[in-house]
Amino acid sequence: MSAALLLKSLSDLLFPRHCVACGQRLSVGEQHLCAACLLRLARVHADWTDTSRAEQWFACREVERVVGFAWFKHDSITARLIHRLKYGARPELGLWMVRMAAQELLPTGAFEGVEVLLPVPLSRKRHRQRGYNQAEKIALGIGMATGLPVCTDAVQRVVHAESQTRFGREQRMENAAHVFKLVDASQLEGRHVMLVDDVMTTGTTMDGMVEQLRGVPGIRITIFAWAWTTD
Ligand SMILES: [Zn+2]
Numbered sequence: 580m581s582a583a584l585l586l587k588s589l590s591d592l593l594f595p596r597h598c599v600a601c602g603q604r605l606s607v608g609e610q611h612l613c614a615a616c617l618l619r620l621a622r623v624h625a626d627w628t629d630t631s632r633a634e635q636w637f638a639c640r641e642v643e644r645v646v647g648f649a650w651f652k653h654d655s656i657t658a659r660l661i662h663r664l665k666y667g668a669r670p671e672l673g674l675w676m677v678r679m680a681a682q683e684l685l686p687t688g689a690f691e692g693v694e695v696l697l698p699v700p701l702s703r704k705r706h707r708q709r710g711y712n713q714a715e716k717i718a719l720g721i722g723m724a725t726g727l728p729v730c731t732d733a734v735q736r737v738v739h740a741e742s743q744t745r746f747g748r749e750q751r752m753e754n755a756a757h758v759f760k761l762v763d764a765s766q767l768e769g770r771h772v773m774l775v776d777d778v779m780t781t782g783t784t785m786d787g788m789v790e791q792l793r794g795v796p797g798i799r800i801t802i803f804a805w806a807w808t809t810d
Contacts, residue, residue: 599663599672600656611675612656620656623647623807627689633802636782641793642800643771646689647807648680651778657806661778665713673713677720680805685725692771693801696722696729699776699784700736700759717805718775727773733763734791758784759791769797779804 587607596605598613605613612620625632625647633642649657664673684690698714706712718729738758774788785802792798 600659611672612660616656620660621650621652622683623650625687627687627691637786637789637802639789639793641798642789642802644689644801646684646773646801646803647779647805648684649806651806651808661806664777670711670716673716674720674723676805677717678724681721681724689803690721690725690727690773690801692799693725693727693773694770695767696727696773696775697733697767697788698729698731699774699788700731700734702736702738705736713777714775717777721773721775721803730766730772733761733766734788735760735762758787761791761795764795767792767795767798771799771801773801773803776804778806778808780808 584607591605591607596609597603598605598609598616599611600616601613603613605611609617627644627646630643632645636642636645651657651661660672660676663669664676681690696718698712698718701709701712701714715729715731721727722729736758737760772792774785774792776784779785779802785804789800789802792800
């Protein structure tokens with residue numbers, strides 16, 4: 580056994596680490612999830628050269644591809660990972676989640692042609708409360724895995740999103756269109772932009788971003804959310 584491995588085993592013995600999903604103790608080679616939970620994590624599995632989902636969800640020619648990594652269901656492994664990430668203040672968990680996704684997605688063509696990563700912005704108020712933007716962290720992780728630059732100052736969130744569940748889809752889309760504001764189009768002109776978020780539920784947030792960006796000359800858009808909901 581190497582010295583590093585011995586030290587790691589010793590540290591595991593003294594400070595046991597546990598699986599985020601099932602609570603079982605992790606062995607030396609495991610990080611955040613035990614091998615069984617990692618295997619059980621429901622992947623989206625998609626062929627990213629098939630554009631039908633983009634047509635179905637975002638009926639606009641600027642959106643080329645819609646990419647997801649994991650399915651989000653109530654009380655699923657994905658849900659527990661995201662919950663721990665959001666409320667457990669463990670930034671290294673987020674980086675691990677993104678690296679894992681990027682490693683699995685890279686060979687599938689999910690990032691093909693993408694030139695710049697654009698995280699969905701938080702309102703200033705929310706940013707202050709939380710201290711960081713989840714989507715930005717994910718974009719930075721993808722950037723580390725792919726070498727793509729991250730753009731954080733081209734779009735602003737001007738309205739703090741309230742719960743919109745009481746509105747119908749049309750009303751939600753109408754509201755979402757005014758949530759974001761394009762402040763610097765020059766960084767995005769003629770480029771293939773990947774919009775990045777943690778979870779995509781109704782797609783309304785992304786609709787609002789697309790609505791703001793589709794007028795940028797020559798833009799092409801790929802949408803990425805680490806997790807997709809199943810409904
Ligand atoms: Zn587990």
